[in-house]
Amino acid sequence: MNHDNYDPDDRIAALATPWAESAIAVIRTSGEGSIGAVDALFSGDLLSCESKKMCYGMIRNPESGDALDEILAVPFRAPGSYTGQESVELYCHGSLPGIQKILTLLFNKGFRQASPGEFTFRAFINGKMDLTRAEAVQEIISSKSGKAQSMALNRLSGTVEKRINQFKKTATVMAASFAIQLDYPDDEVEAPEPPLAELADMKTGLKQLIDSYQVGKIYQEGVVIALAGRTNAGKSSLFNLFLKEDRSIVSDIHGTTRDYLESWISLSGIPVRLYDTAGLRHSDDPIEEEGIRRTRELMENAQVILYVLDGTVELSDEERALISDESRQELLVWNKADISSRDIPHGVIPVSAVTGQGFSELEEAVKKRIFKDSAGAAGDAVIDSLRQKELLERALSGVEKVEEAIHNGLPVDILAMDLYDVLQALGEITGEVSSSDIMDTMFSSFCVGK
Numbered sequence: 001m002n003h004d005n006y007d008p009d010d011r012i013a014a015l016a017t018p019w020a021e022s023a024i025a026v027i028r029t030s031g032e033g034s035i036g037a038v039d040a041l042f043s044g045d046l047l048s049c050e051s052k053k054m055c056y057g058m059i060r061n062p063e064s065g066d067a068l069d070e071i072l073a074v075p076f077r078a079p080g081s082y083t084g085q086e087s088v089e090l091y092c093h094g095s096l097p098g099i100q101k102i103l104t105l106l107f108n109k110g111f112r113q114a115s116p117g118e119f120t121f122r123a124f125i126n127g128k129m130d131l132t133r134a135e136a137v138q139e140i141i142s143s144k145s146g147k148a149q150s151m152a153l154n155r156l157s158g159t160v161e162k163r164i165n166q167f168k169k170t171a172t173v174m175a176a177s178f179a180i181q182l183d184y185p186d187d188e189v190e191a192p193e194p195p196l197a198e199l200a201d202m203k204t205g206l207k208q209l210i211d212s213y214q215v216g217k218i219y220q221e222g223v224v225i226a227l228a229g230r231t232n233a234g235k236s237s238l239f240n241l242f243l244k245e246d247r248s249i250v251s252d253i254h255g256t257t258r259d260y261l262e263s264w265i266s267l268s269g270i271p272v273r274l275y276d277t278a279g280l281r282h283s284d285d286p287i288e289e290e291g292i293r294r295t296r297e298l299m300e301n302a303q304v305i306l307y308v309l310d311g312t313v314e315l316s317d318e319e320r321a322l323i324s325d326e327s328r329q330e331l332l333v334w335n336k337a338d339i340s341s342r343d344i345p346h347g348v349i350p351v352s353a354v355t356g357q358g359f360s361e362l363e364e365a366v367k368k369r370i371f372k373d374s375a376g377a378a379g380d381a382v383i384d385s386l387r388q389k390e391l392l393e394r395a396l397s398g399v400e401k402v403e404e405a406i407h408n409g410l411p412v413d414i415l416a417m418d419l420y421d422v423l424q425a426l427g428e429i430t431g432e433v434s435s436s437d438i439m440d441t442m443f444s445s446f447c448v449g450k
């Protein structure tokens with residue numbers, strides 16, 4: 001993206017809905033003079049239409065007078081619009097040639113095609129939103145799960161921005177105190193207590209927000225869970241229980257599942273790609289062997305492995321080894337608990353794929369395992385952008401440096417410099433301090449019309 005092409009004084013237009021046939025398509029415009037320019041193509045009276053109210057009329061080719069479409073147009077007067085500029089939104093019929101014709105008319109009328117993210121870019125430079133909110137717009141558009149979307153909506157309302165502003169306030173107060181000490185170096189003012197408590201608080205808060213990146217990723221991208229274990233343990237039965245449908249074939253014949261099956265499920269809003277796999281046993285059948293090889297491969301790539309044990313039969317050596325391995329990655333499931341009379345080993349979750357007993361405890365254990373790396377993540381403030389995470393890490397390392405410098409009795413000008421770094425990183429997150437690089441990486445990933 002080149003900023004010269006991002007001139008905010010230009011009048012821009014773009015299709016805001018997908019480029020596909022649909023019932024209704026929305027064309028968005030922005031820039032001073034938009035209302036007048038659209039009005040010249042419109043049979044209704046857009047100039048006297050109230051802001052944010054729909055106005056009905058025909059779009060006409062001003063030269064030929066031909067009517068192109070029957071539409072609803074909404075004028076927005078500055079600053080009461082998404083971009084903060086004068087804008088018009090056009091609700092037209094979703095035929096591709098029709099949309100194309102209207103866009104061509106607009107382009108002939110002095111609008112230019114908007115670049116990806118340009119509407120949001122304008123909202124940002126007009127102070128309508130800070131960078132964390134601008135990023136949230138993109139995340140809302142691309143979020144796969146309902147939970148991910150509601151987290152992005154939270155960001156849009158500024159939860160992350162509020163947290164960052166708290167950090168900034170603390171750091172600014174600290175910086176002011178350092179500045180006073182720099183201005184009056186010799187005992188004229190008594191040196192205040194070093195702000196160790198504030199630094200520790202800031203560290204905790206920053207770490208929480210950094211950890212929340214994992215949570216955001218999980219809801220956004222989902223996790224892979226594989227059911228594994230010996231033949232006949234009940235993997236396919238559990239798979240069906242997770243799906244709440246009879247997808248996988250269940251039978252008492254060992255080796256029923258030969259190739260893996262997969263399905264998306266939602267585990268309390270977490271998108272999960274669940275795999276049912278071929279039972280692990282020695283086999284001379286080359287097809288079953290291949291199935292087992294694939295199972296092992298899947299187990300390596302899964303974030304969570306549910307290793308299913310058959311509660312009604314003797315444990316194998318491999319299973320015993322797993323049970324006694326304290327550092328195992330697998331979650332062990334003791335299936336057929338409804339008819340098992342054997343002692344359940346410690347740390348193994350009893351369930352019945354037939355009666356459903358123990359299933360909610362299993363779900364809880366799976367969720368806990370998924371979030372194991374992000375324990376204590378920060379409430380509703382969840383970040384979902386690598387850019388924000390890296391800047392938070394930079395701020396954290398700055399805070400740690402200040403702490404270290406205090407412990408080592410370094411002079412206050414060194415502390416002030418490290419603290420400046422912290423403020424700089426925090427400022428970049430919300431966009432007060434911003435390089436053109438940020439603009440490029442951020443806004444160019446948007447879709448046109450946003």
Ligand SMILES: Nc1nc2c(ncn2[C@@H]2O[C@H](COP(=O)(O)OP(=O)(O)OP(=O)(O)O)[C@@H](O)[C@H]2O)c(=O)[nH]1
Pocket residue numbers: 230231232233234235236237238249250251252253254255256257258277278279280335336337338339351352353354355
């Ligand atoms: N009573 C009881 N029977 C179960 C339970 N889970 C599975 N079964 C029975 O155990 C047998 C094997 O179940 P599957 O789900 O096919 O086992 P699997 O692990 O997929 O077996 P393979 O595909 O051969 O590896 C079937 O007859 C199921 O009805 C359970 O919790 N309780």
Ligand SMILES: [Mg+2]
Pocket residue numbers: 235236237248249250256257277279
């Ligand atoms: Mg099976």
